[in-house]
Amino acid sequence: MSTEALVVAQNLRKVFPAPKGMKSEPIVAVDDVSFELFPNECLAIVGESGSGKTTVARMLVGLETVTGGSLSVRGEDRNKGARGLAGRRRWAREVQYVFQDPYSSLNPRQGIGDIIQASLSLHAPGNPGKRELKLKAGEILDSVGLGSAFHRKFPHQLSGGQRQRVAIARALAADPAVIVLDEAVAALDVSIQAQILNLLSDIRARREVSYLFISHDLAVVNQVSERMIVMEQGRVVDAGNTAELLANPVHPYTRSLRAAVPGPGWKPVRRERLAS
């Protein structure tokens, strides 16, 4: 395993302009964020809503532009956005994205088999024929636990967990080095969540891939990630080995997050009065 980082973010910054017609300041969503993602590891970005964790992920795949700092994948600068269609396709083979909501992230009018084949036809090496694509799509769907019966189905015929498997399969079809999982299990029931988390670990056992796992759920993060960074209001406030950070949180913000997680003997506690 090489020790060179796949993704390097340095002093990353994102400022959203103030909404039109409102007398408000521009919003600094991400401020001075630096991290590295190495091959075959899972790095979690933890934070509450408004912490900027999703914005970091969206900048990485090119859904948002970068305001300042630098962001590179395998040494290639990603600040300026993808150059043309070929550039976007090349990027897609490096970083893939799985959205939180398994309902709106699949085209309701596209069959499951088609969704995977469309991704494969863009990214599969060589120029595979139709039959080959179909075969390959079958293998990939099989690897996420969806049998051949699912090829002809449409998203509305699937449960939330099955849809999220399709979204993961679509990401795998591009054979990426990094998969960004943006709250990918947050919308799922506990029983389904466990299956998807197991699937994610199975995938890593079979092939080399890194996850950038965006989540607010510390228990889930503990299950999947080796390292984590904690974000608060756009800034990284804590970083380190996941198990160690959660076992002995030192930073006050990490401690307060840790203390708010229900478990045996836990009672809800009230912080200071809220001003906003």
Next chain:
Amino acid sequence: MTLSIKPPVKTVKRAAVELRQPGVLQKGYERLGLVGTAAAAVLLVIVLAAVSAPVLAPYDPDFPDLLAALGGPTAEHPLGTDALGRDILSRLMWGARVTLAGPGLVILLSTVVGTALALVAAWCGGRVDTVISWVLDILFAVPGIVFALISVAIWGPSLLTVVAGLAVAYVPYVARVVRGAALRERNLPYVSAAWLQGQSGVGITFTQILPNVQPIVIAQAVSSLGFAVIDLASVSFLGLGVQPPTADLGLMVKSGFDSVLRGHPGEAISAGVLIILIVWCVTVIGDRLTSTARSMR
């Protein structure tokens, strides 16, 4: 490591039930409801009668029989004859062809052009969207009839000139609705996902966005068809559209007008009622399609 996760039995069973596709008739009934289905049935009868006019019409619609002029309903002429002694039923059947085909062409043209403009505007956004919206707003401000009149003034009165003029006038009605729907779809994660996969803008528009706005396109087209029927009939009534002796419902209302004063309202009333019936059917179907298209989102 191999996967040991099997899909739960429960979902497999449910999926099996859902896979049973309902028939076309049942699907149509679910989309249109009772009244909508009735309207569709009536419209189907009218269309079939119009299409088969050359075979089914009892008389040549243009053949005058001055001896039988302005006759009331008889066994030979079920709806009577007009001032020139032509069989009204035959003229209705032939006239319905023109009255349906003209607006059909208007809607077909305006839907294709309007949808294309809307998709381009929604996908490109920015300046392209601003310019397209601006042009559409200007077109919107001008009543459809005015376009038909301008077209007639340039190329002379005929069905095709009027159709061309109205087609332009109907573009913004289609484009505005479709643009709104396409913008909504554009902002959904599945479109972002396709973009992140490296699909081209054209590819995304055709494989992702168009299939999802298609119910709205169809609903809007059918709804506009009713207006187009009225507009075209009005232009013919003014004498600027279809030219005599060709049978057309709008023209029949006009030519029957003089007979009304002479105590023979048969031609004007039957043609007028048929226009109303066509417009009613089309409007009801359009309304139903629109509400199902909305509820599907």
Next chain:
Amino acid sequence: MSEALLTLTDVRAVLHSRHQSQSLLNGVSFSIAKGEALGLVGESGSGKSLTTRAVTRMLDPAFEVSGSISFDGAEVLSMGPAELRNYRSRDIGMIFQDPRAHVNPVHTVGDFLTEELVRNRGLAREEVEQRAITLLDEVGVRYPERRLTQYPHELSGGMLQRVMIASVLLAEPRLILADEPTTALDVTAQSDVMAILDEQRRARGLSLLFITHDLELAAACCERLAVMYAGEIVEQGAHVYESPRHPYTIELLGARPSIDQRLERLPVLQYNRDIHEQLKAEA
């Protein structure tokens, strides 16, 4: 145990549609004593939200509801319109997952809090406002006077949920129905809101029906738990979290990742409808 406030006995709900009839609640029975909190826990589709809607008589008319729902001796299912209005506005208070969907965005927080009481109970506006300010303060809203003139969009989700709690308390109900009140909130805000809810209902001796998918959260905030699966309560009591007996509850608890230890694999639920039916047949 003290007297029951709300008692459901064999409540069933069947959804009739053109093609089929689906039985979605299959004999739900539980009761909540005065001053007691019951956590109704289940995954999506288990029927927990349907149960609350049955209790508030807000189920779609397409549902055929049978059984008995008795509130302090009165049968909810046979209430007339006037009784029902009274029951909904005075006896029960509701807190929802998405507070923003339940406030009118063009009305100020003050209007939202006072309107109902001023209009329907004939109280003086100044008096209600005073009480609202006191209550907002109690639920941890700073500068309560200023909040009354603000609009919902100016408040964060956690803050708005506190306003909802204050509005429910203001009406002085006897039972609070809280349907996933913290699901849309961050963990720290969740801890706050649950602490406030817990503290307030204890201080006032109110009963609470807490609907959630989170067994651990429910266990921390309720005296008793009831676990739902497929429109039935599979297990209920004070023991459920510490020593679950029903296989579904045991598996559900095991499937949730732990913050203290990382497992090689998470146990996956084997429980399904077939096992469920089989267990029922054996019992």
